[in-house]
């Protein structure tokens with residue numbers, strides 16, 4: 001029963017900082033009971049903790065028609081939240097960490113497979129480390145253990161099919177200056193003033209980016225943000241260094257290095273006016289977005305099954321990595337993204353059950 005599976009999944013603490021082997025063992029048993037063949041794809045994370053992507057297949061093949069994809073990890077929870085690992089039903093809602101992000105989808109996928117026999121090959125894909133930079137999915141995209149025609153990626157969307165998502169990029173910028181007593185500014189160069197000049201340029205770039213529009217998104221263009229800035233050592237010292245983080249969310253129709261190229265041109269201009277200008281850019285993340293045509297059979301099918309028109313999201317999902325496995329992708333799942341990651345996370349029971357039925361219909365139609 002779907003609620004029991006979800007309760008089992010929530011009981012297993014699978015916060016991203018821990019190994020996910022325990023939840024993988026549980027999923028293996030469930031999948032084997034359904035007659036699926038399971039394959040572990042382990043890797044070590046940065047702290048040498050064992051993480052596993054699990055693939056379960058209806059047949060021993062490397063090409064599948066449909067994959068249902070859910071991440072096994074969750075964000076951390078407040079230790080005082082007693083329901084976090086003890087799924088609790090109240091007012092038609094199931095409370096617990098991961099109930100909507102994304103264990104509810106996993107429970108629905110397992111339940112769907114109990115009620116339908118796919119003819120064409122199907123895979124369940126359970127990933128690790130989604131919440132800390134889609135690392136498990138990136139590992140899969142690199143290894144390419146499967147070719148997938150269609151994939152349904154679980155994330156809380158209140159059962160609205162999502163056919164496109166913006167990418168996610170991050171860079172750390174370190175601007176160098178020369179320290180000096182602030183009474184004698186000519187003896188040094190302030191890294192804070194230098195950073196400010198560069199940030200002014202970035203604000204202009206942000207405005208420029210509005211011209212390249214993708215009407216399916218809200219807002220319909222690439223956005224950027226400088227969320228953190230830190231510089232200088234004392235009020236009466238010219239700052240020797242200033243660091244800031246630059247984050248941007250590119251629309252999927254824009255080349256992934258577009259903003260970085262604009263930024264590099266801005267650095268060159270600033271350097272022309274100030275030959276001593278020095279800065280390092282460490283672009284640590286460049287997650288691509290994804291887009292599936294509204295005319296894709298996958299999107300049409302999910303719009304029919306859910307009764308909702310497809311839409312887009314402005315955050316990153318594993319759908320982008322699934323595209324790298326040659327797949328047309330859609331994101332859908334029970335629960336509301338605004339409830340995810342909070343104390344008191346829940347999934348509505350009726351959405352959970354409807355999700356299992358939507359997935360059952362999808363398997364029936366795509367794999368018959």
Ligand SMILES: [Zn+2]
Nearest residue numbers: 101102130155
């Ligand atoms: Zn999630």
